[in-house]
Amino acid sequence: MTGISVKGLTKRWDTATAVDDVSFDVEPGSFAVLLGPSGCGKSTILRLISGLESASAGTITIGGKDVTALPPAERDLSMVFQSYALFPHLTVAENILFGLKVRKISTRDQQHRLERVAELIGLSALLDRRPNQLSGGQQQRVALGRAIIAEKPVCLMDEPLSNLDAKLRHEMRVEIRALQRKLGMTMVYVTHDQAEAMGMADRIILLKDGRIEQNATPAETYRKPATSFAGRFIGTPPMNVLALDWNGNDARFHGQNAGTTAPIFSGKPQTPVSIGIRPEEISFSASSPCRATVETVEYLGADTLVDCRIGSERLTVRARNADNLKTGADVGLSWPRDAVHLFEAASGRRRDDLLIGADA
Amino acid sequence: MGPTAKRTWIHAWLFLSPAMILLIAFTHYPAAVTLFHSFFSTPRGKRSAKFVGLENYETLIADDTFWTVLVNNLWYALATIPLSIGIAIAMALWVDSKLKGRSFVRMAYFTPTVLPLIAVANIWMFFYTPGFGLIDQIRGAFGFAQQNWLGDPESALNAVIVVAIWKEAGFFMIFYLAALQTIPTSLREAAAIEGAGRWYFFRRVTFPLLMPTTLFVSVNAIINSFRLVDHIFIMTEGGPDNASSLLLFYIYETAFRFWDTAYASTLTVVLLLILFTVAIGQFLLLDKRVHYR
Numbered sequence: 122m123t124g125i126s127v128k129g130l131t132k133r134w135d136t137a138t139a140v141d142d143v144s145f146d147v148e149p150g151s152f153a154v155l156l157g158p159s160g161c162g163k164s165t166i167l168r169l170i171s172g173l174e175s176a177s178a179g180t181i182t183i184g185g186k187d188v189t190a191l192p193p194a195e196r197d198l199s200m201v202f203q204s205y206a207l208f209p210h211l212t213v214a215e216n217i218l219f220g221l222k223v224r225k226i227s228t229r230d231q232q233h234r235l236e237r238v239a240e241l242i243g244l245s246a247l248l249d250r251r252p253n254q255l256s257g258g259q260q261q262r263v264a265l266g267r268a269i270i271a272e273k274p275v276c277l278m279d280e281p282l283s284n285l286d287a288k289l290r291h292e293m294r295v296e297i298r299a300l301q302r303k304l305g306m307t308m309v310y311v312t313h314d315q316a317e318a319m320g321m322a323d324r325i326i327l328l329k330d331g332r333i334e335q336n337a338t339p340a341e342t343y344r345k346p347a348t349s350f351a352g353r354f355i356g357t358p359p360m361n362v363l364a365l366d367w368n369g370n371d372a373r374f375h376g377q378n379a380g381t382t383a384p385i386f387s388g389k390p391q392t393p394v395s396i397g398i399r400p401e402e403i404s405f406s407a408s409s410p411c412r413a414t415v416e417t418v419e420y421l422g423a424d425t426l427v428d429c430r431i432g433s434e435r436l437t438v439r440a441r442n443a444d445n446l447k448t449g450a451d452v453g454l455s456w457p458r459d460a461v462h463l464f465e466a467a468s469g470r471r472r473d474d475l476l477i478g479a480d481a
Numbered sequence: 482m483g484p485t486a487k488r489t490w491i492h493a494w495l496f497l498s499p500a501m502i503l504l505i506a507f508t509h510y511p512a513a514v515t516l517f518h519s520f521f522s523t524p525r526g527k528r529s530a531k532f533v534g535l536e537n538y539e540t541l542i543a544d545d546t547f548w549t550v551l552v553n554n555l556w557y558a559l560a561t562i563p564l565s566i567g568i569a570i571a572m573a574l575w576v577d578s579k580l581k582g583r584s585f586v587r588m589a590y591f592t593p594t595v596l597p598l599i600a601v602a603n604i605w606m607f608f609y610t611p612g613f614g615l616i617d618q619i620r621g622a623f624g625f626a627q628q629n630w631l632g633d634p635e636s637a638l639n640a641v642i643v644v645a646i647w648k649e650a651g652f653f654m655i656f657y658l659a660a661l662q663t664i665p666t667s668l669r670e671a672a673a674i675e676g677a678g679r680w681y682f683f684r685r686v687t688f689p690l691l692m693p694t695t696l697f698v699s700v701n702a703i704i705n706s707f708r709l710v711d712h713i714f715i716m717t718e719g720g721p722d723n724a725s726s727l728l729l730f731y732i733y734e735t736a737f738r739f740w741d742t743a744y745a746s747t748l749t750v751v752l753l754l755i756l757f758t759v760a761i762g763q764f765l766l767l768d769k770r771v772h773y774r
Contacts, residue, residue: 194676220675
């Protein structure tokens, strides 16, 4: 099996730097997701790995071979495009077989592989159709089929599900993940949808402004976000990240009166920090000294999103059985100690060291 | 019919009428009258036209000049259509690629289309001038003898064909360029990942996707090959010995030099029939092979 190793990868255009000194490894047979908001350079990294763009600096190694200067066809990989890039004048079968025909694989072998792939992705009945006679989901499968039939050890996917509706997207997510496991492909998958990344990835490589924010498993990315950006990007609704004001050894939210309210946090007041708490970790507790005012209540069925105001800050609580709360009500909020994340205010970097010995 | 339906009906006719009046007055009516005239003799002086049945068509079949002109025109069509289309595709592919001074090249290619054919003919007259012309100057530098391109029956037709191709290719290029720009770049990228070379990609993807344009352009090219005769007036007047005369030019000569309007009508009917058959045939034949998106 074939792993991918990216070292010091940089892509500059005349004025802009899209990818800035990025390094990461993808284990053989694993599923890596490049995640980030639009413009973070995730698609550019994928195109650099595929060879459709050439790197300004750095190296790309696939299966131990330096491919940085090789054309796409010699990198031993397949790719699924966001637009699917199906040939509109060719039938489903011809689309899937396109690459095999280019490489002059024998007709018998072609048919054999076509049958297998068509069955695998459930397109056997549609092989004679043209792409414009297919639904979005079926087109997606054809693109998938074209990538699978190549039997390349590495598969790259550029937001392949973004044109599908929510229900189909979930089905395809499961299916792609299962296919990847079954075929043992090394997958690099680009998406801006954190739910997609959480559900599919072995490792999430979170990007921002052309740099890696965090490279970790989904669970670790969720539990220990490396930066406040990572905290807010993963999870819905996003993590509450609130600035703290120091008053002696006590920290309070912006605008909280030091005389009348209990501190949120006590510790060593050497750095300006913000506190991050996930909405689902906060619960209502009548006796809690941390008081807040309910601003809006959004009932979602399984749970309820409640926006509360503390001092001049706003934070979101995701709670069950909270739909009877009224706007303007006074509530007490509490959260477990290990739900608190501290970030440096300036850089956004995680500062677990500040928590040691502190009293949250 | 209710009042609303009636109003819709009146509106429909009002909207249709401008185009319909123009078409009927200047296309359908003249065509019908021409067909009618082709069965009569040419009125001369006090002798008015009289019905002669198919006599004009019999004259046509026996007319050597007609056959010369028809063969000329077929050769003219067979040479100009594929060459101008081929050159147009090549130019479009070139100016569609990333290229320095791309817009300048595009404009340069399109210039012949903007120039009136009469002006183009005069420019080419200079190129073809024996001894002094551009072509002979270049040939002279390599020690070739003078050549009277337009005066030699062997080369006169080919000389006017070159002008027509030069004039048309740039026009067709614009259509191909527009079509090329609708082909998403991701198709090229997907093919590149599969290892398809440029020629393979052109043959299997670009060219098939350009088929609707090719159909449109080739219908135009055929019509033009019977229609574009302006430069013949300037360059050869159909000569020498009808070597460069084309059907439409012959019709003009018959009608407005020899004033044989009945025979000119007969020739026109034949021209219309040819164009009609070719256009229908083209659509029927190519339609199956054209993929419309």
